[in-house]
Amino acid sequence: MTSMKLSRTKAFQTFAGPAWRENPINMQMLGICSALAVTVQLKTALVMALAMTFVVSFSNLIVSAMRGVIPSNIRIIVELAVIASLVILTDEFLRAYMYEVSKLLSVFVGLIITNCIILGRAEGFALYNPPHLAFIDGLGNGAGYGSVLVFVAFFRELLGSGTILGVSVVPQALYDAGYEDMGIMLLAPSAFIIIGLMAWLQKYLTTKD
Amino acid sequence: MVDLVSLFLNSVFAGNILLAFFLGMCSFVAVSRNLEASIGLGFAVIFVLSITVPLNWLIFHYLLAPGALAWAGLGGFDLSFLKLIVFIAVIAAMVQALEMIIDRFSAALYANLGIFLPLIAVNCAILGGSLFMVERDYSFVESVVYGFGAGVGWMLAIIAMAAARIKLRYADLPRGLEGFGITMIVTGLMAMAFMMFSGITM
Numbered sequence: 001m002t003s004m005k006l007s008r009t010k011a012f013q014t015f016a017g018p019a020w021r022e023n024p025i026n027m028q029m030l031g032i033c034s035a036l037a038v039t040v041q042l043k044t045a046l047v048m049a050l051a052m053t054f055v056v057s058f059s060n061l062i063v064s065a066m067r068g069v070i071p072s073n074i075r076i077i078v079e080l081a082v083i084a085s086l087v088i089l090t091d092e093f094l095r096a097y098m099y100e101v102s103k104l105l106s107v108f109v110g111l112i113i114t115n116c117i118i119l120g121r122a123e124g125f126a127l128y129n130p131p132h133l134a135f136i137d138g139l140g141n142g143a144g145y146g147s148v149l150v151f152v153a154f155f156r157e158l159l160g161s162g163t164i165l166g167v168s169v170v171p172q173a174l175y176d177a178g179y180e181d182m183g184i185m186l187l188a189p190s191a192f193i194i195i196g197l198m199a200w201l202q203k204y205l206t207t208k209d
Numbered sequence: 210m211v212d213l214v215s216l217f218l219n220s221v222f223a224g225n226i227l228l229a230f231f232l233g234m235c236s237f238v239a240v241s242r243n244l245e246a247s248i249g250l251g252f253a254v255i256f257v258l259s260i261t262v263p264l265n266w267l268i269f270h271y272l273l274a275p276g277a278l279a280w281a282g283l284g285g286f287d288l289s290f291l292k293l294i295v296f297i298a299v300i301a302a303m304v305q306a307l308e309m310i311i312d313r314f315s316a317a318l319y320a321n322l323g324i325f326l327p328l329i330a331v332n333c334a335i336l337g338g339s340l341f342m343v344e345r346d347y348s349f350v351e352s353v354v355y356g357f358g359a360g361v362g363w364m365l366a367i368i369a370m371a372a373a374r375i376k377l378r379y380a381d382l383p384r385g386l387e388g389f390g391i392t393m394i395v396t397g398l399m400a401m402a403f404m405m406f407s408g409i410t411m
Contacts, residue, residue: 032234080301084294092290107340110293114333116235188229189400196386196393204385 014133015140021206023144024117031117031145036191037108038149042165044104045153046146051094051109053142055086056118057135062086064126064134079122080113087112117141152194160185213354220358222406226334227366228399230341233334237367238392246325247371251364253325255357257307258338261300262356265339266349268295296339304330334363369399 018024024031038048062082063070070078091109094102102109112118121141126134157163159182162170170179184190226232233254240246271277273295275287308326311319329335338359342352373395382391 032231032238036231036234077301080297081294084297088290088293091293107337107344110340111232111333111337113293113297114336184401187404188231189397189404191231192393192397192400196390196397199393200383200386200390202385203388203390207385 011133011136014136015143018137018140019143019147023148023202024120024141031115032195036152036188036195038105039153039156039191040160040186041104042150042153042157044101045149047094047098047101048105048108049142049146049149051090052112052115052117052145053139055083055090055112056121056142056145057138058086059083059118060121060126060134060138061131063122064129064131067127070127075127076119076123079119083118083122084113117145148195148198151198152191155194156185156190160190213350216351217354217358218406220355221362221365222403225362225366225400225403226337226341226359227363228396228403230337232337233332233363236328236332237370237396238389241367241370241374241392244368244371244375247367248364249321250325250328251360251367253322253329254332254334254363255360256322257300257304257326257329257335258360258363259353259357260307261296261303261335262338262342262359263349263353264303265296265299266342266347266352268299269343270349292340292343296336300335300339301330334359366399366403370396373399 038044059079059082063079066078087110090112091102094105094109121134121137125137129137154164157165158169162168162175162181170181182190220226223229227234227237236250240250269277269289269292271280273288273292275289276284278284278286278288304326308319311322311326338356341359342355347355370392374392377391377395380391
């Protein structure tokens with residue numbers, strides 16, 4: 001019975017796997033589509049990460065709860081309908097309560113529907129596992145996805161605008177000494193390069209020679 | 210006419226749907242390992258985007274937009290919140306229909322494109338094309354040009370990447386950088402090159 005430590009429980013492993021070792025973006029190369037466009041600022045990245053976590057965990061929960069009654073030949077359409085409904089909820093919520101952020105996120109909230117992570121988890125995990133594990137798996141995937149987003153956004157906002165969450169952190173003395181914000185960090189190519197370097201680091205740390 | 214040409218050039222180069230808006234990355238990373246598959250998928254994306262963007266334009270402007278149901282005497286309705294679910298359904302149905310039509314009429318084309326069509330239903334570039342069409346308020350003609358241009362831009366990017374990865378196979382990369390890491394960095398460099406076109410106006 002020594003194996004009842006928290007880190008050994010099935011629930012914990014279900015969460016930690018996708019959050020780090022099987023990170024959906026860096027390891028499985030899924031869901032990159034929407035991940036990069038929202039990372040110019042930390043704030044949009046955080047909102048996007050929360051929206052994504054909400055959708056993936058609840059779609060996993062619902063699909064898993066219905067897994068006994070979904071006919072297998074129309075399962076993709078059923079899954080898409082569940083996901084799309086959750087995304088519409090999220091989109092309407094953001095428009096109602098966080099209008100500024102929803103303007104910045106523009107079409108990328110809608111594009112959560114086609115995010116391969118969600119359909120992938122519904123197909124690959126929720127259909128074969130009980131609801132509570134599926135929900136935790138969704139949280140883990142949301143955390144793995146969100147951590148990449150926040151990491152990329154942190155560096156882009158820090159180096160590109162000298163701020164974090166809109167608060168200026170680069171001291172004025174540094175600007176006086178000739179430091180300049182890197183304009184390229186605000187543009188698309190920097191996101192590709194940062195995520196490439198991050199994937200390199202993570203793969204280096206998790207694989208052995 | 211000049212506007213349309215410049216919209217086309219913009220959607221292919223400076224506003225490239227993959228390199229500037231990051232759409233369709235999943236299949237881009239997975240499929241660019243193979244040059245022939247990239248060409249096939251590229252054509253399939255052009256094909257599907259050129260059909261679904263104008264089709265979704267019609268559906269949005271005659272069924273979903275605020276006041277769009279005026280022709281049926283229901284001018285007070287605003288169904289635009291349904292656009293996500295309707296667009297994805299249209300895309301999935303269209304892809305399915307195309308697959309059946311191609312299968313029926315051209316075995317050669319089916320052999321080349323057929324396997325890619327199901328992949329496309331969940332390609333973010335396709336849904337993204339329709340959503341950008343709504344957000345940027347294109348007219349019908351513009352939506353046709355944009356759908357086609359976005360597809361051409363996507364195909365250009367994936368073929369360039371597949372060609373670069375053939376060379377990369379022989380590169381001696383540091384441990385951990387191979388695969389996804391180097392693909393992202395090369396994509397970043399390519400995106401910089403495509404941004405050079407952004408100064409061009411007609």
